[in-house]
Amino acid sequence: MSPAPVQVPDDEALVGLLAAWLPGRRWFPVKGSVAELGAAGGLTLVDPRGEAAVRILFVRAVAPGIDTVLQVPVTLRAAGADEDAGGPAVIGTTGAPAVLVRDGCGDPAFLRAWLAVADGPGGDVDPDHPRVLTGEQSNTSVVLPAAPDPDGGPPHPAAILKVFRALSPGDNPDVDVPRALAADGWTHVPRPLGWLEGRWPDRGATAEGHLAVLSQFVDGAEDGFELACAMAGRGESFAPLARDLGMVVAGMHAALADALPVEPPAATVDRASSVAQAVRDRYRWAATAVPALEQYAHAVEELAARTQHLTDLPLPQRIHGDLHLGQALRAHGEWFVTDFEGEPLAPVAARTRPDLALRDVAGMLRSFDYAAAVGTAGSAVGADDARSWADDARAALLEGYRDEVLRASAERHDAPPVDVASRSALLRALELDKALYEAVYEARNRPTWLDIPLRGVERLLD
Structure with a gap:
């Protein structure tokens, strides 16, 4: 027997209830100040079992x-015994008669x-036993387990x-890029199974974009950064895995070029000058925020x-666009790339440029x-060995990337790729x-980690 329907409060009342809850969420973008919150519409979905609005x-x-x-899914039930039960986080109660509001995720x-209205091929999953991942920013x-x-x-x-x-108008690349890669036959990306779009008012207009995506879960996967840190802490070479990863990254770039081709830039665009000027601009911005960088002004200009x-x-x-070890998963002897x-x-x-x-x-x-510094902190691995570990991993990644680019080029009978010397200088x-960029981020957010990018700057300008 389904519960009695609840009187759903209006959106402004729900937003008022969220005001005390949102600042405690890691994903809430306003830090260190009080945000002005307002209702901007929403979607009403129907639970097929009728257990909640x-x-x-x-x-x-x-x-x-x-x-x-921001997108905030909530469920609403009549307040009562359910409030003290386990399950999704309780946001609070509002309305008369009182309605219990829970975090919908x-x-x-x-x-x-959500599954009842999503587009896409779908997946046979069990929504009744979810596991919310913690720590995302x-x-x-x-995670939805497989249905038996x-x-x-x-x-x-x-x-x-x-x-x-945080919603953005347009097709979210974390939906469209994996869809395109999977359709192109690239197997190192979790396959999208479903997605949902929505509309919301945006400065006098109506914006439309993706709200969520359901993807294949890579079972038994290890986070690439955590794996690298653990191996660095044991003094175990990451080079073989780095070489494999380099090959996968090269394959990703080839698949992206094939699945999502772009118009070549105008002949008048000087790409080298653009990169050089970007480095100069980045340095001026960073040196203002991190005084320890001021000593490198001449070396930066020479490199530019x-x-x-x-x-x-x-x-x-x-x-x-945001590739690092934390965006790579290792499972079943293979690398998978996530978070596009x-x-x-x-x-x-800007994200799809x-x-x-x-x-x-x-x-x-x-x-x-980062993996060398974080992984060896407090371990028996010395600073020189940590630097050698990182150097070996970098060399292996580049070797794997180069070999895969050359293999694919020969297979397609293409012209040889950019020469090694040019690639090295550009890199x-x-x-x-x-x-x-990292130096400014660490100075503002994790000062104890500032030495990591500063040592990187010194190495790159040596």
């Missing part, structure tokens, strides 16, 4: 430097309702639902000048410095750009 709220959050629309009622992900096969056949794959918290005179640079293409969303608060157009594929490689190279500039 389901509402996806769109909440506009405004604070200094931030003006964004871990609530089977919301998950059943931008979104909320929920009534005929006793082999188990279906589990799935993971990623609910995008050398970069400016590079020729035969590769053409821009679609890339991952990019910076959630950046416009979709064509760029140099080697920028992804540079991001992965920077990851090895150094891109890696320096990333390290300068």
Whole structure:
């Protein structure tokens, strides 16, 4: 027997209830100040079992430097004994008669309702036993186990639902890119199984974009950064895995170029000068925030000048855009690449803009410095051995990437790729750009980690 229907409060009342709950969420983008919150519409979904009312709220959050629309799914039931029961987090009660409001992301009622309206091929999953992943800073992900096969056949794959918290108009790359890669036959990306779009008011207009995506769950996977840290702490070489990873990243770039082709830039665009100027601009910004960088002004200018005179640079293409070890999963002897969303608060157009594929490689190279430092902290591995560990991993990644590019080029009878010397100089500039960004981030957020990017800057300018 289904529970009696509840009187759903209006969105403004629900947003008022959320005001005390949102600042405690890791994904809430406003830190250190009070946000002005307002209702921006939403979607009403229907739980097929009728156990709860389901509402996806769109909440506009405004604070200094931030003006964004957040997605907050909630479930609503009559207040009573259920309030003290286990299950999804209770946000609070509101209305008369009182209505219990829960976080929808871990609530089977919301998950059943979402699956009932999502587009895509679908997956045979069990929404009644979800597991909400903790620690995410931008979104909320929920693992849904495979539904049992009534005929006793082999188990279906589990799935993971990623609910995008900060909404952006347009097609979210964490939906479209994996769909395109999977359709192109690239097997190192979890296959999307379902997705949902929505509309919300946006500065006098109506915006439309993706709200969430359901993807194949990579069972038994190890996070690439955690794996690398553990191996560094044991003094165990990561080079064989890094070489495999380099080959996978090269394959990803080839698949992206094939699945999501872009128009070549105008002949008048000087790509080398653009990279060089970006390094100069990044350095000026970083040195203002991190005084320890001021000593490198001359060395940065010399590197930028050398970069400016590079020729035969590769053409821009679609890339991952935020690639590092934490975006790679190791399972069943293979690497899988995840999280193509990019910076959630950046416009979709900025996150999907064509760029140099080697920028992804540079991001992965920077990851090895972090894994070496974090993994060996407090271990018996000395500083010199940690540096050697990272150097070996970087060399192996580049070897795997180069070998896969050459293999694919020969298979297609293409012209040889950009020469090694040009690639090395370009990579150094891109890696320096990333390290300068990291220095500002660490100075502002994790001062005890600031030495990691500073040592990287010193190495790259040596």
